[in-house]
Amino acid sequence: MKYFENFTKVIYTFDKNVENQQLATNIFARSTFLREVANNSTIAYEYQVTDEDTPEVIAHKIYGDPFRSWIILLFNQIINPYYDWPLKNEVLDAYILKKYGQTVDQARSTIHHYEKRVTKTSTFQGVVLDETVETTRIGEYDVNFSTNVITPAAVPTTADTSVVVSTETLNYTTYILTIVTSYRAVSNYTYEFEENEKKRNIKLLEPAYVQRVEDEFKELMVNG
Numbered sequence: 001m002k003y004f005e006n007f008t009k010v011i012y013t014f015d016k017n018v019e020n021q022q023l024a025t026n027i028f029a030r031s032t033f034l035r036e037v038a039n040n041s042t043i044a045y046e047y048q049v050t051d052e053d054t055p056e057v058i059a060h061k062i063y064g065d066p067f068r069s070w071i072i073l074l075f076n077q078i079i080n081p082y083y084d085w086p087l088k089n090e091v092l093d094a095y096i097l098k099k100y101g102q103t104v105d106q107a108r109s110t111i112h113h114y115e116k117r118v119t120k121t122s123t124f125q126g127v128v129l130d131e132t133v134e135t136t137r138i139g140e141y142d143v144n145f146s147t148n149v150i151t152p153a154a155v156p157t158t159a160d161t162s163v164v165v166s167t168e169t170l171n172y173t174t175y176i177l178t179i180v181t182s183y184r185a186v187s188n189y190t191y192e193f194e195e196n197e198k199k200r201n202i203k204l205l206e207p208a209y210v211q212r213v214e215d216e217f218k219e220l221m222v223n224g
Contacts, residue, residue, distance in 0.1 A: 043209050044075075049200040051088045055081060063210050071213060076202045086199040092192065100188050107189035114138050114155045115184045117162070122175045129175055138183070159187035 047058070055069035055078075063071070078084040087095060096107050116138045122129040142153045156163050162184040170177040186194075205213060 043206045044203045045206065047202050047204045049086050049202060051086075055085065058204070062204060063207055068210065068214075071205060071210065072202070075205055084199065086196050092196055096189060096192050099192075102188065104189060107192075108187050109159050110188045111159045111185045112188045112191040113186055114140065114153070115186055116165075117182050117184055119180045119182070121178045121180075123178070124175045153183065155183045156185040159185050160190055161185055 049058075055072045056066040058072055059069040060066040072078075073081060093104050096102065096104065100107055100110070102110065114137070116136050118134045119131065120134075121131045138153065138155070140153055140155060141150050143150050154163060154165060162182045165181045165183055166179075167181075168179040170179070
């Protein structure tokens with residue numbers, strides 16, 4: 001089923017001349033029912049988008065029809081398929097060039113921002129039981145609010161490098177907890193690359209429910 005074929009029609013004129021009115025598809029109609037469906041983990045599953053994947057390719061591969069790509073887009077609340085969908089590597093490079101006016105090498109060597117990373121690792125007899133990483137963006141300076149003193153933070157001066165600020169080891173009865181705090185300088189390229197990678201994790205509706213979703217969507221669009 002094509003996305004717009006069941007949308008309601010409206011009378012519209014482009015030049016405000018009532019004699020030139022035309023019947024047009026109401027592309028501003030929206031349906032949010034797929035958000036509720038997407039939150040149901042029993043009928044959806046995780047999917048990792050590859051460089052070869054487009055919404056149409058995935059729809060054809062999973063649902064047998066490239067026109068069902070609208071289900072994938074709405075299911076993941078993707079409004080702009082170009083910028084909200086992961087870009088291919090060569091397209092990402094072109095996007096960085098346009099946004100920053102830099103080549104890939106220049107973008108790799110220019111610091112975009114700094115991060116504080118706190119890595120907590122639980123081990124037992126040398127075996128890793130659990131590991132978590134908390135990341136927050138920080139500035140170039142530390143502020144001591146007690147003394148009102150501003151000092152340069154111990155951040156790296158080279159893009160895409162890290163420095164360890166502190167390491168703490170806590171011994172518990174059943175495990176050892178190691179906490180490593182480090183500062184990281186993130187380059188323009190790495191920032192855009194990591195943001196792009198986040199978009200690769202999407203949800204797909206189980207194929208068995210696709211027809212039902214199409215039928216309900218059609219009814220919502222027709223009956224409002």
